[in-house]
Amino acid sequence: MTLQSDRSVGDMIGNIIDTNEASITGDNTYVLLYDEEYRLLKTTLTDHEGTFQFANMTVGIYFVSVSKEGFVTENVAVQIEENQTKDITITLQANPATLTGYVLNEENEQPLPDATVVIRDMSGFILGFDHTDEQGSFSIHGLPGTTLTFTARTDDFGILSQTIILSANDHRSLTVHLSKSTGSLTGVIKNEETSEPMNGATVKILDDTGVLIERVTDSAGTYDINLSPGQYTIVATKAKYTSQTEMITINDNQQTTTHFSLTKKPSTINGTVRDANTQKIIQGAMVIVRHPSPAGPIVRTTITDTNGNYTLNGLSADTYYIIVSDLHYGSDTAPVTIEAHETATINFDLEERExxxxxxxxxxxxxxxxxxxxxxxxxxxxxxxxxxxxxxxxxxxxxxxxxxxxxxxxxxxxxxxxxxxxxxxxxxxxxxxxxxxQENLTENNTTTTKPITEDNETTDTVTHPDSNEEYHLPTLEPGEDTSKTTYPWPTDENDTNTTDINLNPCMFTQPFVRCHLTNEHGEIVKKNDPQAITCNILRRENISVIVGDEEATLQKVHAQIRGWVVVTVESAEGRMVTKPLPFSKLQTFILCAPKGTDIHCRLTTFECEPTLICKNDVDGKPIFHGLHLNVHFCLSVQAEYEAVVEVNGKFCSPRKEFEESDETLAVTDMEVELREPHAIRTTKVYDWIVREVEVEKVWRAEERRLEWAFF
Missing domain, CATH: 2.60.40.1120 (Carboxypeptidase-like, regulatory domain)
Known part of the structure; x- marks a missing residue:
């Protein structure tokens, strides 16, 4: 398909397939379009054939991110050329990795709600993000099995970043601590020629792992950021201007001031990338610029065009490292020093990966x-x-x-x-x-893997300790226990039932571990009960999407999904019951949900799989270390509006009933009475989606909420 245009724009069409080259169809395949600076421009959904389209795009470099439940989020760079339609195919890999965990206050181990958690690849592209709930927990799905950068931050606690390594289908749990100890960075960005402040300039804060946070200057050209003590790289950029880089040190409780002056006469690096053996041009090779070392922060990113050429604009006079890589070739790097207003040409010949x-x-x-x-x-x-x-x-x-x-x-x-x-x-x-x-000198964290049978169903007998002397007590098959409607939690100090944070469910012989959907009072509820789940709408925002060939305005709805479960451990020795344990998940839906509509969430399926984490002490006694919960449910989400419907109809009254003693049966018509039009109130469904949601949570044994009652 080729779209012709006589304007200085181009178009993009795409097809989403799996590794078997079959189109990925169905609902909720999201396609996000970013500009060269990774700023989100548009969001759309694929059609029923797994295709999407962006029209009238300004010539330049774009990044396309595709995500769908059950697949790894994929990001590709695309070069849009004048009067051309770029036809791309994006392949999604199955077996995505998942990262869950907690963000805690370093001083008191208390959870930090509403912390921002961001996952980036090694080139700085955002692969996923989440905001912690009131327990400080987060969960990010659809991640690739590779080396990634993890960043957690809050406005009052500064920033923490680290590198994480995930594998395909990995389910990793991570707990990080943020320090209240912070310093601040402030400054002004000006136009070097006019000395006027620059509104809308971008300030990027980087450490050794890559980009941590970005800020945009206000109308006075100022920026202000709270940072944890440490060394950082600051990059100031604005379209059509040079970029400037500074190395700074942030000290505890001190303010650091760094000003920038950007000029409209930047330097440029360009070149061509070819096959080292055949000299064939390589299209779509990734080109990144690092400063001030080959492993330093990435300050620019682009790809080669259809002629194998790349251009890196907006660079100030300095020394940079240009790194070129391609999926089918190796990578190569070259240092280059450029002067002010200079254009340097660096060509690359890549060897095939063999x-x-x-x-x-x-x-x-x-x-x-x-x-x-x-x-x-x-x-x-x-x-x-x-x-x-x-x-x-x-x-x-x-x-x-x-x-x-x-x-x-x-x-x-x-x-x-x-x-x-x-x-x-x-x-x-x-x-x-x-x-x-060599074996570790210190013990690692216990694992939370649940024993499963070859049929992938949970076992119902206790396992033997593994090589690390760890037990993993299994659950029963998911389901509802109808023998009880509530698990009474002892509230009277004279109650004979025992409650204690230190009770040890791992001491039970052949225990049965069950999980029950409840309300916050511990009363068992059915999945279709209105109390089964709450859907707290945090905010809505209008977005533009392409539906078919037309642009439409939908709403991006941010919601917190919250519920409660009770875990029971039963054996011949007795029964232990937890307090109601909350689970929650932040979700984002794209719906037709304009102002005035109500959004309702309902459960259609619910499964909960608990696993006790036990480990032997030095005397061989099993000690309870924590509880791992995996909650999986289908969520029906509807945008509804109360509407008034006018009904025109005929209302009738019954005829006389026949009697058996009647010798002659005279059939008479029903009496019909005409009424005026009647108005009734009903619910109109604006939009309706169903989504699978998974929440994974680990409760540590020492957490106060994880308190057991013994019956």
Whole structure:
């Protein structure tokens, strides 16, 4: 399909497929369009055939993000050219990773609600975000199995960032602590030629992991940011102006002032990327600019066009590192120093990914293979992470399709000490790099994996301790217990039932662990009960979407979904019951829900899978460490409006009833009375979607809310 236009714009059409090249159809496939600075421009949904379209786009670089439940969120860069239609196909991978956890106050371990949690890839693109609930918990789905950057921040507690490594289908839990100790950064950005303040300039704050936060200057050209103590890189940018970079140090309870002056005469770096062997141009190669080192923050990103060319504008006079990479080729880097108003040309020739490295990971103590050890391959030249994978069941790994060169390999297993090996990879030669890992000197966090059968159903017997002397007590199959309607929590101090935060459910013999949907008072409710779930609408905002060939205004609805469960542990020794435990999830819906409509959420299915986390002490006694909950439900969301309907009708009265004694049956008509039009009130459904929601939560044994009652 080709759309013709005589304006300086282009168009984009796209198709979303899975790894089997089948179109991904159905509801709730979101397509987000970002500009070159990662600013959100438009949001749309794919049609019933899995396609989407953006029309009348200004020529330039864009980023497209596609997300759908059950798939990894995919981001691609697209070059829009004048009077051309860019036809792209985006492939979504199954088995997405999930990151859940808590953001806590470092001083008192209390949860921090409404903290912003952001996940970025290593080039700085946002892959997911969430806001913590009142328990400080967050949950982000659809993440790729790779190395990512995690950032958590609040206005009063500063910022924390770290690198995390996820694997496909990984479910990782992370608890972070923010310090109240903060400093502040402020300044003014001006036009160098006129000395006038610059409204709408962007200030990016970066640390070693990448972009942490962005701020836009106000009409006075000022910005103000609270930061945790530490060293940061500050990048000031504005379209058609130079960018400026400063290194700063933030001290506790001190204000740091950094001003910028941007000029309209920036420097430029451009070049061409080709195949090193055939000299064929490489279209769509990623080009990033780091400053002030090859592993420093990313200050610019672009891709090569249809002629293999790239252009990086808006750079100030300085030294930069240009890094080029492509899916089917290796990566290469080159330093370049540019003067003011200068254009520097740097060309790249990339080698095809054709080299191989293999090896095995074993335990140093007993030479047993370590299955599922994560292997990371880093390029020595650029320090860029090239590949991440897991060892197979025999502890073996194989890395294929990398460029020849110097690398280092990192073997990472949570129960063993990390190890690194240097390796030179050559085409046609397969080096073997083996690892013998030493056991950790300190204990790791206990795992929360629930034992399952080959049929993927929960077992109903207690398991034996694993190699770490940890027990994982199973649940029953999901379902509702109709033998009780409520679990009375002891409230009278003379009550013979025992309540204690230190009760140990792991001491039960062959326990049955169950989870029940309740209200906040612990009373069991059916899934269709109005008390089963609450849907608190936080805010609505209008957005433009493309529906078919037309642009429409819908509403982006932010809601907090909240419910309660009670967990029971039963055995011959008795029964333990928790207090009602809350679960919540922030959700964003795109609906036709204009002002005046009411939004109602209802459960259509509900499953809850609890798992006790137990670990033996030095005497071999099982000790309760926590409770892992996995709540999965389908949520029906309707935007409704009370409407008045006028009904015209005929109302009749009954005829006389026949009697058996009647010798002659005279059939008479019913008496019909005409009435005036009648108005009735009814509910009009504006829009209706159904979404699957999963909430994963870990309650630590020492948390006050996780209190048990013994019956």
């Amino acid at each position: 080299a191989v490295v293999s090896g095995m990971v074993t335990s140093a103590s007993n030479s047993e293979p370590l299955a599922n050890t994560v292997i990371h391959l880093f390029d020595d030249k650029t320090q860029i992470l090239i590949r991440t994978l897991k060892c197979n069941g025999d502890g073996e790994y194989l890395i294929e399709g990398v460029s020849a060169g110097q690398y280092h390999i990192v073997a990472d297993n949570p129960n063993y000490q990390q190890a690194t090996r240097a390796v030179e990879i050559k085409s046609g030669i397969t080096p073997i790099v083996n690892f013998a890992l």
